[in-house]
Amino acid sequence: MPRPASTNVRGNKYPMVTPDGRAMFSVRAPQAKEVVVDICNKKYKMTRGFMGEWTVTTDPLVVGFHYYFLNIDGVAVADPMSDSFYGCGVMTSGIEIPESASDAAYYTYDKSIPHGQVRECHYWSEKEQSMRRCFVYTPAEYETKKNAKYPVLYLQHGMGEDERGWHQQGKMAEILDNSIAAGKSVPMIVVMDYGNCGYIFGKLRGETRDQFGASFGPVLIDEVIPYIESHFRVKTGKDNRAMAGLSWGGKQTFDITLANLDKFSYIGAFSGALFISPNADFNTLYGGVFADADKFNKQCKYLFMGIGTEEGDGAKNAVNLLRSHGINAVYYESQGTAHEWLTWRRCLNEFIPHLFKK
Amino acid sequence: MPRPASTNVRGNKYPMVTPDGRAMFSVRAPQAKEVVVDICNKKYKMTRGFMGEWTVTTDPLVVGFHYYFLNIDGVAVADPMSDSFYGCGVMTSGIEIPESASDAAYYTYDKSIPHGQVRECHYWSEKEQSMRRCFVYTPAEYETKKNAKYPVLYLQHGMGEDERGWHQQGKMAEILDNSIAAGKSVPMIVVMDYGNCGYIFGKLRGETRDQFGASFGPVLIDEVIPYIESHFRVKTGKDNRAMAGLSWGGKQTFDITLANLDKFSYIGAFSGALFISPNADFNTLYGGVFADADKFNKQCKYLFMGIGTEEGDGAKNAVNLLRSHGINAVYYESQGTAHEWLTWRRCLNEFIPHLFKK
Numbered sequence: 001m002p003r004p005a006s007t008n009v010r011g012n013k014y015p016m017v018t019p020d021g022r023a024m025f026s027v028r029a030p031q032a033k034e035v036v037v038d039i040c041n042k043k044y045k046m047t048r049g050f051m052g053e054w055t056v057t058t059d060p061l062v063v064g065f066h067y068y069f070l071n072i073d074g075v076a077v078a079d080p081m082s083d084s085f086y087g088c089g090v091m092t093s094g095i096e097i098p099e100s101a102s103d104a105a106y107y108t109y110d111k112s113i114p115h116g117q118v119r120e121c122h123y124w125s126e127k128e129q130s131m132r133r134c135f136v137y138t139p140a141e142y143e144t145k146k147n148a149k150y151p152v153l154y155l156q157h158g159m160g161e162d163e164r165g166w167h168q169q170g171k172m173a174e175i176l177d178n179s180i181a182a183g184k185s186v187p188m189i190v191v192m193d194y195g196n197c198g199y200i201f202g203k204l205r206g207e208t209r210d211q212f213g214a215s216f217g218p219v220l221i222d223e224v225i226p227y228i229e230s231h232f233r234v235k236t237g238k239d240n241r242a243m244a245g246l247s248w249g250g251k252q253t254f255d256i257t258l259a260n261l262d263k264f265s266y267i268g269a270f271s272g273a274l275f276i277s278p279n280a281d282f283n284t285l286y287g288g289v290f291a292d293a294d295k296f297n298k299q300c301k302y303l304f305m306g307i308g309t310e311e312g313d314g315a316k317n318a319v320n321l322l323r324s325h326g327i328n329a330v331y332y333e334s335q336g337t338a339h340e341w342l343t344w345r346r347c348l349n350e351f352i353p354h355l356f357k358k
Numbered sequence: 359m360p361r362p363a364s365t366n367v368r369g370n371k372y373p374m375v376t377p378d379g380r381a382m383f384s385v386r387a388p389q390a391k392e393v394v395v396d397i398c399n400k401k402y403k404m405t406r407g408f409m410g411e412w413t414v415t416t417d418p419l420v421v422g423f424h425y426y427f428l429n430i431d432g433v434a435v436a437d438p439m440s441d442s443f444y445g446c447g448v449m450t451s452g453i454e455i456p457e458s459a460s461d462a463a464y465y466t467y468d469k470s471i472p473h474g475q476v477r478e479c480h481y482w483s484e485k486e487q488s489m490r491r492c493f494v495y496t497p498a499e500y501e502t503k504k505n506a507k508y509p510v511l512y513l514q515h516g517m518g519e520d521e522r523g524w525h526q527q528g529k530m531a532e533i534l535d536n537s538i539a540a541g542k543s544v545p546m547i548v549v550m551d552y553g554n555c556g557y558i559f560g561k562l563r564g565e566t567r568d569q570f571g572a573s574f575g576p577v578l579i580d581e582v583i584p585y586i587e588s589h590f591r592v593k594t595g596k597d598n599r600a601m602a603g604l605s606w607g608g609k610q611t612f613d614i615t616l617a618n619l620d621k622f623s624y625i626g627a628f629s630g631a632l633f634i635s636p637n638a639d640f641n642t643l644y645g646g647v648f649a650d651a652d653k654f655n656k657q658c659k660y661l662f663m664g665i666g667t668e669e670g671d672g673a674k675n676a677v678n679l680l681r682s683h684g685i686n687a688v689y690y691e692s693q694g695t696a697h698e699w700l701t702w703r704r705c706l707n708e709f710i711p712h713l714f715k716k
Contacts, residue, residue, distance in 0.1 A: 009448050010520075011557050031432035033389065052432075070435070074389035074410075077428070077435040084442040084449040090367050091442040091449070109489045111482035118478045122531075124469035131467045136475075143589060146504055162368075173480075199369050231501060 005082075007065075007096045012081040021060040021097050025070075025079075028053050032073050039068035039095070040338075062310065063099045064342025065169055067092045085169055089160040089199045094169065099342075106178050106349050107171040113181035114140035118173050123227045127219055132194065134224065135167055136232065139180055139187035149233045151240035151356040152189045153266075154220065155348075156249030159213075159273075162198040166190075166348075169341045175349050185352040188242075189234055193224050197248050213248060217256045221263070239301070242355045244268030246344040251275070258286040261299045266355050268304040270347035271311055271339055276318040282325050293326030302354045303329045306347035308337035330354075363440075365423070365454045370439040379418040379455050383428075383437075386411050390431050397426035397453070398696075420668065421457045422700025423527055425450045443527055447518040447557045452527065457700075464536050464707050465529040471539035472498035476531050481585045485577055490552065492582065493525055494590065497538055497545035507591045509598035509714040510547045511624075512578065513706075514607030517571075517631075520556040524548075524706075527699045533707050543710040546600075547592055551582050555606050571606060575614045579621070597659070600713050602626030604702040609633070616644040619657045624713050626662040628705035629669055629697055634676040640683050651684030660712045661687045664705035666695035688712075 002016040002024055014026040025037050025044075030052025037044045037056055046054035067087045069076040078084050082093035098104065109115075116139045125132045142150065155172065157165035166172040172190060179185040197213030229236055241264045245253040250272020257264040276285070283291045290296055303322075307315035319331040332350050337343040360374040360382055372384040383395050383402075388410025395402045395414055404412035425445045427434040436442050440451035456462065467473075474497045483490045500508065513530065515523035524530045530548060537543040555571030587594055599622045603611040608630020615622040634643070641649045648654055661680075665673035677689040690708050695701040 009444075011447070011561065027433065029431065029433040031391065033391070033431070072430045072433050072435070073387065073391070075385065075387040075430050075438075077430070077438055078442065078449065080433075080435055080448045082449075084436065086367075089369070090438045091436065091440075109480060111489070115480055119475040120478070120525075120531075121475050122467060122473055131469070167478075173478075203369065 005095045006098065007083050007094050008081055009083055014081055015079070015095055017095070017097055018057070021063065023058045023061060023095055023097070024055070025058075026053060026055045027070060027079070029072060034073055036071040037068060038071055038076065040066050043071070061097045062336065062338055062340070062342075063097045063103075064337055064340050064345075065094055065096050066340060067094055069093065086162050086164050086198070087160055087169070089203070107174045107345050108178075109174055110178060110181070113177060115177050116140050116142065116173055118167050121227075121231070123223070125219060125223055127223060132219070132223075133163060134191055134193040135163055136192075136228070137167075137173055137176055137190040138232070139176065139189070141187055142189075142233070147233070149235045150187055150189045151235050151242070152191060152228060153352070153355060154191050154193070154224070154241070154243040156195045156243070156245030156252055157192070158245070158247030158249050159197050160200050163192050163194040166192045170345055170348065172348060175345060176352065179349060179352055186356050188352070188356060189228070189232055191224065191228055193220065195245070195249055195252055197252070201248075213252055214255070216252060217259075220256060221260060225263075238263050238265045240356060242266030242268070244270065244304070244348070244351055245272065246270040246347070247339065248273050254286065258289050261289060265299070265301045267300055267302070268306070268347070268351045269315070270306050270344045270351075271308065272305060272315065274305075274314070274318050276321060278317070278321060280321070290322065290325055290327055297326075297328045300328075301358055303327065304332065304347075304351050304354070305329060306332035306334065306343070306350060308334045308339065308343035310336065310338040311343070363453045364456065365441050365452045366439055367441055372439055373437070373453055375453070375455055376415070379421065381416045381419060381453055381455070382413070383416075384411060384413045385428060385437070387430060392431055394429040395426060396429055396434065398424050401429070419455045420694065420696055420698070420700075421455045421461075422695055422698050422703075423452055423454050424698060425452055427451065444520050444522050444556070445518055445527070447561070465532045465703050467532055468536060468539070471535060473535050474498050474500065474531060476525050479585075479589070481581070483577060483581055485581060490577070490581075491521060492549055492551040493521055494550075494586070495525075495531055495534055495548035496590070497534065497547070499545055500547075500591070505591070507593045508545055508547045509593050509600070510549060510586060511600040511602065511710070511713060512549050512551070512582070514553045514601070514603030514610055515550070516603070516605030516607050517555050518558050521550050521552040524550045528703055528706065530706060533703060534710065537707060537710055544714050546710070546714060547586070547590055549582065549586055551578065553603070553607055553610055555610070559606075571610055572613070574610060575617075578614060579618060583621075596621050596623045598714060600624030600626070602628065602662070602706070602709055603630065604628040604705070605697065606631050612644065616647050619647060623657070623659045625658055625660070626664070626705070626709045627673070628664050628702045628709075629666065630663060630673065632663075632672070632676050634679060636675070636679060638679070648680065648683055648685055655684075655686045658686075659716055661685065662690065662705075662709050662712070663687060664690035664692065664701070664708060666692045666697065666701035668694065668696035669701070
């Protein structure tokens with residue numbers, strides 16, 4: 001039986017998902033000439049019915065969370081029947097193609113365990129002369145252990161997304177709650193800020209790849225970290241700070257942490273846009289931090305690179321290259337998933353048990 | 359000079375707002391036959407330009423926050439250039455027609471004062487056998503006065519909106535921060551939950567007006583309040599609880615508080631859908647709570663009804679009727695505003711200084 005997608009606006013029947021993972025879309029548009037669903041880099045032309053109801057059923061889709069658009073007579077818009085998510089530099093629609101309950105358990109709300117909170121915080125940025133916003137996950141025990149202090153993971157979204165992504169699309173609170181309750185991960189605080197890459201690269205005239213999102217580094221180091229450390233009960237020092245990011249956020253994570261190994265000991269890139277070339281000069285790559293592998297392996301307690309099997313071999317090649325230079329790097333592969341949020345949920349779930357334990 | 363609306367998705371130029379409060383919309387849709395902007399209960403047909411760019415400039419709009427839709431060849435959708443807001447039972451677009459800086463100061467972020475946080479909390483509802491979500495504002499000092507306890511305002515959205523509304527559209531955190539920092543209001547916690555009226559009345563077959571949203575009452579009393587009182591440092595008892603709501607949330611506030619005057623001492627209805635008829639029998643109205651005015655005036659320490667001047671005389675008539683029966687009721691009128699969020703921001707700002715002081 002097809003069922004309404006969990007990502008629909010409450011009460012809406014469509015889109016529906018079939019047991020074999022197809023999405024069924026239905027849009028009432030009696031006057032439209034052409035209606036198209038644009039999902040997972042594929043466009044499905046809808047068929048007009050007798051009453052002006054346009055419908056289409058997709059091919060089976062990969063499990064997980066996918067952005068999609070409706071295209072009505074040439075205009076790409078969010079589907080009024082879906083919840084909206086910030087992605088692709090705009091408010092988009094999203095659909096969750098469900099996994100089995102057991103596969104999805106780690107990011108599913110469990111009523112039998114204690115739950116953390118996600119706090120929206122506003123702070124003033126002197127650098128940008130404007131208010132900025134971050135979301136901060138505090139673990140369940142933060143409310144009861146009133147003098148305890150916690151280590152912090154700084155967790156970044158990808159290009160065209162923003163500080164909302166990890167919580168809304170990524171289900172990070174459920175992942176943390178479940179992992180901590182199971183004793184796999186230590187209780188930690190997770191900070192999700194805006195990486196200044198919420199539009200699509202190339203939109204600003206004259207901007208280079210290295211400039212895109214680069215303004216976030218000084219904001220994180222000089223403003224976000226001091227804000228968090230003065231407003232939350234956190235442990236300070238490099239061994240109590242981790243940073244990870246997905247896609248462009250993975251590039252930012254490498255750029256920021258490798259230039260600040262006195263401030264971070266745990267590093268993760270999930271489908272990271274890393275640009276480590278086979279011909280890279282390890283004496284100069286990332287300021288030469290990989291030149292002395294022993295020194296790096298003492299400074300960085302955990303270096304994680306994950307990717308979906310449908311994304312190609314970029315992360316695997318990078319890890320192999322790092323390992324060939326003596327760098328301890330962990331490689332993780334998410335089976336059957338693409339450059340999408342399910343890959344990143346799995347990466348987060350694999351990453352966090354290794355943090356702050358040594 | 360027209361300026362991009364503050365409600366636009368970051369980086370987008372349109373919609374723009376002119377100095378006299380007109381909105382300028384521009385949508386690229388070369389293949390569309392007709393594009394219409396639907397805002398403030400008025401439809402503006404857009405004009406097709408040479409390159410397939412459709413444009414229109416509205417009449418001067420009332421200041422404040424307005425929902426709007428684009429209608430592309432007969433399909434009402436959110437504007438991809440606007441941030442999305444949950445309203446009208448779907449994700450809609452919104453535009454802020456700005457007031458002067460001084461008029462807007464009470465709901466504007468002020469970098470010179472301390473700021474509270476808005477926490478997203480998930481809890482299990484036995485009544486609904488599902489996870490529910492609420493947002494909880496904690497005042498700035500909640501983080502530093504670690505043993506202090508605070509009174510609580512339960513604050514409800516209107517029909518077709520949900521637990522996100524007061525924070526996103528209503529700017530409640532800024533209003534509370536500013537009022538508390540100025541010493542006008544006592545530090546308090548504000549709880550925003552889902553009133554079970556997030557669709558438009560009449561959508562469910564056979565549902566009566568009295569059934570619409572009525573399931574929220576028992577959830578609030580039996581589940582939300584106990585959750586808040588066990589997870590936050592709150593003062594308990596009727597004199598430490600207020601409830602207010604806008605539009606349908608105003609109706610719910612009256613229905614719930616007047617049936618539970620042992621649990622609430624402060625009551626607010628902002629453009630409330632109250633249905634108090636001139637012919638009402640005060641011996642039976644709301645279970646007869648108004649029959650003994652002296653008793654009611656002792657039980658209820660503050661009864662507030664506010665409305666915009668563009669909404670008609672419903673609230674004024676209700677207050678006059680209550681007063682003619684000896685009930686102490688406060689009437690507030692927002693000048694020049696309609697059934698929209700600016701009215702409700704003003705109502706909240708007028709309401710909170712009177713809470714928890716006697």
